[in-house]
Amino acid sequence: MIGAASAASVPRARAAVKPPIIFIHGNGDTAALWMTTIWRFESNGWPRDRLHAVDFRYPTARRVADVAQPGTSSIGEAVAQLSDEVAAIRRRTGAARVVLVAQSRGGLVARMFAKSGGADQVEAMILCGGVNHGVLDSTTVLVGSEFNANSSILRSLNAGLSEVVPGVRTMTIRSTDMDKFAQPDGRAIGLPQVKGTGYDAPALRGAINVAIPGLDHRETGYSPQAFAAMWRFLTGSAPRTVDVVAERRARLAGRITGWLGDLPTNIGLAGIPIEVFVVDAMTGERQGGALLRQATDKNGAWGPLAVSPHDNLEFAVAVPGLSTTHIYRSPFPHSSDLVNLRPQRLTAAEAGKGTVVHLSRPRGYFGAGRDHVLLGGRVPPGIPRGVPAVSDLAVAYPLPAGQCVVGQCNSETIAARTWPAADGHVSVIELTD
Numbered sequence: 001m002i003g004a005a006s007a008a009s010v011p012r013a014r015a016a017v018k019p020p021i022i023f024i025h026g027n028g029d030t031a032a033l034w035m036t037t038i039w040r041f042e043s044n045g046w047p048r049d050r051l052h053a054v055d056f057r058y059p060t061a062r063r064v065a066d067v068a069q070p071g072t073s074s075i076g077e078a079v080a081q082l083s084d085e086v087a088a089i090r091r092r093t094g095a096a097r098v099v100l101v102a103q104s105r106g107g108l109v110a111r112m113f114a115k116s117g118g119a120d121q122v123e124a125m126i127l128c129g130g131v132n133h134g135v136l137d138s139t140t141v142l143v144g145s146e147f148n149a150n151s152s153i154l155r156s157l158n159a160g161l162s163e164v165v166p167g168v169r170t171m172t173i174r175s176t177d178m179d180k181f182a183q184p185d186g187r188a189i190g191l192p193q194v195k196g197t198g199y200d201a202p203a204l205r206g207a208i209n210v211a212i213p214g215l216d217h218r219e220t221g222y223s224p225q226a227f228a229a230m231w232r233f234l235t236g237s238a239p240r241t242v243d244v245v246a247e248r249r250a251r252l253a254g255r256i257t258g259w260l261g262d263l264p265t266n267i268g269l270a271g272i273p274i275e276v277f278v279v280d281a282m283t284g285e286r287q288g289g290a291l292l293r294q295a296t297d298k299n300g301a302w303g304p305l306a307v308s309p310h311d312n313l314e315f316a317v318a319v320p321g322l323s324t325t326h327i328y329r330s331p332f333p334h335s336s337d338l339v340n341l342r343p344q345r346l347t348a349a350e351a352g353k354g355t356v357v358h359l360s361r362p363r364g365y366f367g368a369g370r371d372h373v374l375l376g377g378r379v380p381p382g383i384p385r386g387v388p389a390v391s392d393l394a395v396a397y398p399l400p401a402g403q404c405v406v407g408q409c410n411s412e413t414i415a416a417r418t419w420p421a422a423d424g425h426v427s428v429i430e431l432t433d
Contacts, residue, residue: 018046018050020052020098020099021046021099022089023037023038023054024100025054025056026059026103027059027061028263029103029362030257031054031055031338032339032362033103033222033362034053034101035336036363037101040227040239041231042334044239052089054081054082054085055266056078056266058071058072058260059073059265060264061074061105061147062146064144065144065146070260070261075112076112082110086098096121098123099234100114100125102125102127102128103128103222104130104217105131105147107128107131107202110122110127111125111127111157119165119168124168124233125168126171126230126233127170129173129174129179129182129221130172130204131147131181132201132204133201134148135147135181135189137149137150138194138195141191162206170204170206171210171229172204173202173212173220173221173226173229174200174201174203175211175214176199176211176214177199178217178370179199179215179216180216180389181217182198182201182202183387188387188389210229212226212229214370216364216387216388218363218365218391219363223364225242227239227242228242244334246309246333249306249307249308250332251306251335252303252304252335252339253303253304254336254338254340255296255300255301255302255341256268256269256272256317256319256342257300267300268298268301269296270298270300272295272296272319273295273317273318274316275293276292277313277316278307279313279415279417280312281312283404283417284314284417285404291307291313309332312329312330313329313331314417315339322344322346323343323346324419325341325343325344325425325428326417326425326427327341327428328414328415328417328429329414344426346426350396352422353397354396354398354399355397355401355403355418355421355427356426357376357405357418357427358393358426358428359373359375359409359431360428361391361409363431366383366390366393367383367388368386371388371410372410373409374408375405375429376407381395396421400418400420401417401425402418403418404418407431409431409433412432412433414431416428416429
């Protein structure tokens with residue numbers, strides 16, 4: 001929940017006793033997913049300069065762990081990048097050790113970093129929805145993958161009576177039964193006949209293991225409930241608030257990244273034009289001229305931009321060969337340099353439609369019966385029954401450009417405008433919660 005508590009009510013942090021935290025995203029994801037978690041840490045007094053999220057250049061795991069594949073990374077490559085990040089943060093802060101908070105595949109990277117010589121640099125580790133015992137247990141599916149319960153990577157990490165690295169205080173956070181990657185079988189990922197690893201697969205022998213009912217895979221790291229568990233583990237007490245404290249002006253910055261074939265990358269795209277507009281919360285229509293109009297620098301970075309914490313925004317990003325993507329967002333109550341934007345790719349079929357609108361939930365999945373989800377006043381197709389398993393819903397409309405389409409998930413509602421798909425435009429309603 002994004003709240004509006006007074007900034008004056010935030011307790012002053014004792015920076016000397018707050019270790020740096022490095023947040024590690026999951027498979028195919030980006031550091032931007034940690035934005036709301038970082039807001040919550042800041043809102044409870046953790047110093048902003050001691051909260052850092054790593055962006056793996058190639059965030060997707062290889063199909064076969066020991067076979068190179070363009071646009072992917074091995075565990076070893078991800079560990080090497082994490083090692084560089086840890087060293088840089090320790091140099092900048094002067095801290096002897098850091099805290100690692102990792103989601104999904106990121107947990108394997110964190111554990112391997114600690115196991116392969118980094119343990120003396122890690123004060124504590126929090127693993128959220130970790131694929132610690134794999135996703136499937138099979139001799140015919142995911143053969144050679146790091147996500148197979150029989151992989152050499154997992155056998156190495158889980159050897160011994162304790163599955164945690166000696167000297168590193170470790171907590172796992174998992175769902176009781178709604179994590180699509182921790183199920184008795186592969187039904188939630190389209191493989192019902194394949195044996196899964198079970199609801200408790202993210203737990204580790206020797207760790208403090210926390211199970212939270214109702215959470216989906218991503219919510220084990222990015223939800224208010226997960227944050228509360230993290231704070232208790234690190235401080236020994238409950239957080240003062242799980243809401244986000246609003247600032248008078250939010251300072252935003254980020255990067256624009258792209259794709260390598262069908263795989264996302266977190267490598268910045270240089271020279272990409274970006275425009276940012278305030279839009280009407282009810283209609284999505286632009287209110288005045290652009291707040292920002294610039295091209296990304298050599299690292300793909302844009303900003304900074306100061307905005308009101310009450311304004312809905314449209315980010316318009318035009319990438320040659322992909323699309324002009326219009327990303328509609330709820331107000332930003334708090335500053336962030338993780339407003340990373342990745343343009344959508346229009347398929348040939350979509351380009352032949354009138355307009356295309358995506359409803360995207362980066363920090364969670366849509367669950368039929370669990371979540372109240374509407375797009376254009378209707379329940380969009382593609383939400384499976386049972387375990388929440390999809391985070392992006394695309395609908396093609398036979399509508400002219402300039403129409404209002406409203407997306408909703410539970411209490412968050414965002415209005416967007418339609419744009420002509422035939423001219424390479426696509427609308428994205430990107431939810432915060």
